[in-house]
Amino acid sequence: xxxxxxxxxxxxxxxxxxxxxxxxxxxxxxxxxxxxxxxxxxxxxxxxxxxxxxxxxxxxxxxxxxxxxxxxxxxxxxxxxxxxxxxxxxxxxxxxxxxxxxxxxxxxxxxxxxxxxxxxxxxxxxxxxxxxxxxxxxxxxxxxxxxxxxxxxxxxxxxxxxxxxxxxxxxxxxxxxxxxxxxxxxxxxxxxxxxxxxxxxxxxxxxxxxxxxxxxxxxxxxxxxxxxxxxxxxxxxxxxxxxxxxxxxxxxxxxxxxxxxxxxxxxxxxxxxxxxxxxxxxxxxxxxxxxxxxxxxxxxxxxxxxxxxxxxxxxxxxxxxxxxxxxxxxxxxxxxxxxxxxxxxxxxxxxxxxxxxxxxxxxxxxxxxxxxxxxxxxxxxxxxxxxxxxxxxxxxxxxxxxxxxxxxxxxxxxxxxxxxxxxxxxxxxxxxxxxxxxxxxxxxxxxxxxxxxxxxxxxxxxxxxxxxxxxxxxxxx
Numbered sequence: 395x396x397x398x399x400x401x402x403x404x405x406x407x408x409x410x411x412x413x414x415x416x417x418x419x420x421x422x423x424x425x426x427x428x429x430x431x432x433x434x435x436x437x438x439x440x441x442x443x444x445x446x447x448x449x450x451x452x453x454x455x456x457x458x459x460x461x462x463x464x465x466x467x468x469x470x471x472x473x474x475x476x477x478x479x480x481x482x483x484x485x486x487x488x489x490x491x492x493x494x495x496x497x498x499x500x501x502x503x504x505x506x507x508x509x510x511x512x513x514x515x516x517x518x519x520x521x522x523x524x525x526x527x528x529x530x531x532x533x534x535x536x537x538x539x540x541x542x543x544x545x546x547x548x549x550x551x552x553x554x555x556x557x558x559x560x561x562x563x564x565x566x567x568x569x570x571x572x573x574x575x576x577x578x579x580x581x582x583x584x585x586x587x588x589x590x591x592x593x594x595x596x597x598x599x600x601x602x603x604x605x606x607x608x609x610x611x612x613x614x615x616x617x618x619x620x621x622x623x624x625x626x627x628x629x630x631x632x633x634x635x636x637x638x639x640x641x642x643x644x645x646x647x648x649x650x651x652x653x654x655x656x657x658x659x660x661x662x663x664x665x666x667x668x669x670x671x672x673x674x675x676x677x678x679x680x681x682x683x684x685x686x687x688x689x690x691x692x693x694x695x696x697x698x699x700x701x702x703x704x705x706x707x708x709x710x711x712x713x714x715x716x717x718x719x720x721x722x723x724x725x726x727x728x729x730x731x732x733x734x735x736x737x738x739x740x741x742x743x744x745x746x747x748x749x750x751x752x753x754x755x756x757x758x759x760x761x762x763x764x765x766x767x768x769x770x771x772x773x774x775x776x777x778x779x780x781x782x783x784x785x786x787x788x789x790x791x792x793x794x795x796x797x798x799x800x801x802x803x804x805x806x807x808x809x810x811x812x813x814x815x816x817x818x819x820x821x822x823x824x825x826x827x828x829x830x831x832x833x834x835x836x837x838x839x840x841x842x843x844x845x846x847x848x849x850x851x852x853x854x855x856x857x858x859x860x861x862x863x864x865x866x867x868x869x870x871x
Contacts, residue, residue, distance in 0.1 A: 395709040397641045398474045398527035398806060398845045399481045400459075401633075403488055403626055404467040404520035406508035408765065421505050422468035425495045426452065426461060433498070435491060435800070436461070437818050441826055454815050454827045456800045457487055458808025467520050468492065468507070473808030474527075474845045478638050478709040479793055480803045482630045487798035489770040494799075502771060509626045510555065510768035511583035514761040517561050519587040522626040523604075526619040526641060527611065527845055532648050539603075540657030540681065543591055545643050545695055546602050546623050547658060547665045548688035551676060552720050553636040554581035554669065555625035556737030558744065558755060558764045561586040577670045578755035579744070581737045583625045585669035591661045602661060610829040612843035619644065623665065628768055628777040630790045631734040635720060638713035642699045651702050653694045657681040692721055733782020733790070740767050743776060807842050810849030817857045834861060 407421050429435040436455035442448055452462020458473030470488030475481040489509060496502040511519055560577040580586075584600075593601035604620040611618070621640070627633045646652050658664045659679040668676045668688050676688035696717050703710050723730040731738045744760055753759060769775035782790065802812035807830075814832045818825045826833040832853065833839045840856040842849045 395478045395481070395638060395641050395713070396476065396707060397644065398476060399637050399641060400472045400474055400525045401481070401485045401637075402469060402471045402521070402523040402525070403485065403509065404464060404469045404522070405492065405770075406467070406510060406513065406520065406765075406768075408506040408508050408769070410504045410506070421501070422463060422466065424499070425492060425507075426463060426468060428495050428499060429455075429461060429491060433495065434819060437815050437825070437827070439827070440824065454811060455491075456802075456812055456815050456819075457484065457798060458802035458806075458812040458815075459484065459487070461488075461491070473802055473811070474806040475803050475808075476805050476846070477803075478634055478641075478713060480798075481637050482633050482793045483795045483798045484803065485633055486630060486794055490794075490796070491799050493770050493772075496771070502773075506769045506771055506774065508765055508768045509628060509770050510765065511626055512557055512561070514559070514764065519561070519584065519600075521600075521622060522584075522624050524619075524621040524624050524637065524640065526621075526644055527609075528617050528619055528644060529648055530609075530613070530615055530617050532617070533650075537657060538647060538652060539592065540661075541652045541654075542643065542647060543602055543661040544656045544658045544664075544678075544691055546621065546640075547661050548668060548676070548678065548691045549636065549639060550582040550585065550623075550625075550665070550668060550737075551688050551692065551724055552731075552735050553624060553627065553632060554585075554735075554737040555583050555627055555632075555768075556581060556740040556764075557583045558760050560670065576756070578672070579741055580669040582665070582669040584623055585665045588623055588662055588665055602665065611845050615844070625736070626768070627736050628775070629734055629736050629739065629782075629786075630793045631716070631782070631786045632736050634713070634789065634793075635716065635735075638709070639695070639699075639717055642703055642710065642713060642717075643695055645703060646695075646698060649702060651698055653698055655680070655682055656691060656694065689721060689725055692717075696721060730783055731786075733780040734786040736767075736777075739777065739780055740764070743767065743780075805848065807845045807847060807849055810842060810847075810853040813850065813853045814857065832856070 430438045430453055436453050438450050438453035440449055452460060454460050460471040462469055472484040475484055492507045496505055511522060557580055588600050588602055590601035592603045592605050600622050602623040604622050609616045609618045624636060659681050664678040677685050678688060679685055700714055704714060728738050732742055733739055744763060747763060748760060767776040772778040802808040814827060824835045830843055831839050831841050840852060
């Protein structure tokens with residue numbers, strides 16, 4: 395893959411039972427405090443990151459990633475990863491850290507973290523944001539952006555997590571669904587909540603691409619593509635497809651090799667229409683006036699990726715083989731993707747249960763099972779009961795690595811950051827840690843502007859530099 399990638403995941407929290415003690419809505423806070431204060435998984439921020447992130451709201455981890463609270467949700471940001479296998483493994487590390495915390499706190503039987511994107515009861519949505527490092531000189535012309543949007547709108551045919559029902563956010567001028575033809579099941583959890591193609595702000599105008607220019611690196615050399623359209627995947631295979639295919643398309647973009655004449659007439663509408671299309675044709679309208687199926691759009695991207703990126707590295711070759719396999723199965727045999735593509739797996743599970751119990755798709759029982767699919771606890775989550783095809787199962791098992799919870803990737807900036815985290819754990823010294831810098835007080839900074847460097851030696855030398863001993867002010871809640 396050879397591209398820095400990371401994922402930010404917001405988790406829902408589900409409480410079971412009627413004997414839940416007062417303050418049960420504070421479990422995200424309790425788990426965050428346990429991780430930093432008891433499990434010593436990292437160090438808490440000693441400073442305000444912004445007005446919504448006071449000291450102690452979160453911190454950086456020993457694996458180079460970050461856990462913090464965001465509008466009531468606990469959120470995990472994976473460290474910078476350079477290989478596809480690492481990117482998936484360090485995304486899963488967030489699940490493992492949270493689940494181990496619930497087990498250690500003795501509440502895993504009644505408190506669950508849910509890796510999904512929709513609250514069926516309130517209609518609220520929470521995100522799974524993807525980050526891709528790109529060269530600053532990459533040209534985002536209208537045609538380039540339009541082609542990229544066409545890829546992102548159509549990739550949900552293998553990257554969607556699936557959901558029961560639909561949502562029509564009232565804050566925007568959405569067309570409401572025909573009451574005579576309700577949506578029973580759709581491909582994506584996020585599709586109904588995307589209201590713009592490109593926009594700067596996140597919370598109140600969710601776009602496919604977030605336009606904020608915040609590279610978290612040397613802005614003269616890099617930009618960070620920040621995507622809001624993706625679902626949280628339970629299948630590691632689906633996460634790999636989502637990240638890997640997008641990374642390939644960005645490489646084509648930087649090489650000036652994107653396919654031509656694939657700009658959608660309306661990327662936002664196409665995103666919603668594809669997700670809700672139960673026929674499996676997934677037709678979209680192009681700017682040229684032609685109509686094309688989403689599967690054909692993806693085949694065109696695949697063909698060019700195979701031509702220009704094949705035999706580049708092991709990651710890319712794995713990705714290209716499995717992109718081909720997945721597109722072929724989407725056209726011929728969905729069953730081959732059970733356990734690999736989330737929406738197919740979930741729909742198969744729910745359909746089996748629905749038919750056995752004689753339920754309508756609108757039955758609240760199915761919404762409950764929809765949530766249970768995303769429970770990150772292997773003892774309870776419905777996803778973990780699935781036996782996928784051999785090569786999918788082997789991939790899913792191979793990327794669940796315990797060491798990813800406490801050790802950083804060895805070949806990115808996360809390595810140097812993690813070294814600093816462990817040093818600050820052991821020393822009573824004021825510190826500031828950011829994605830692109832560390833500091834021992836407000837004046838003594840080490841800038842780490844290149845995510846492709848480990849900064850191992852630089853961090854070691856910086857931390858060993860003689861300086862006055864000033865006790866750190868520990869944060870309290």
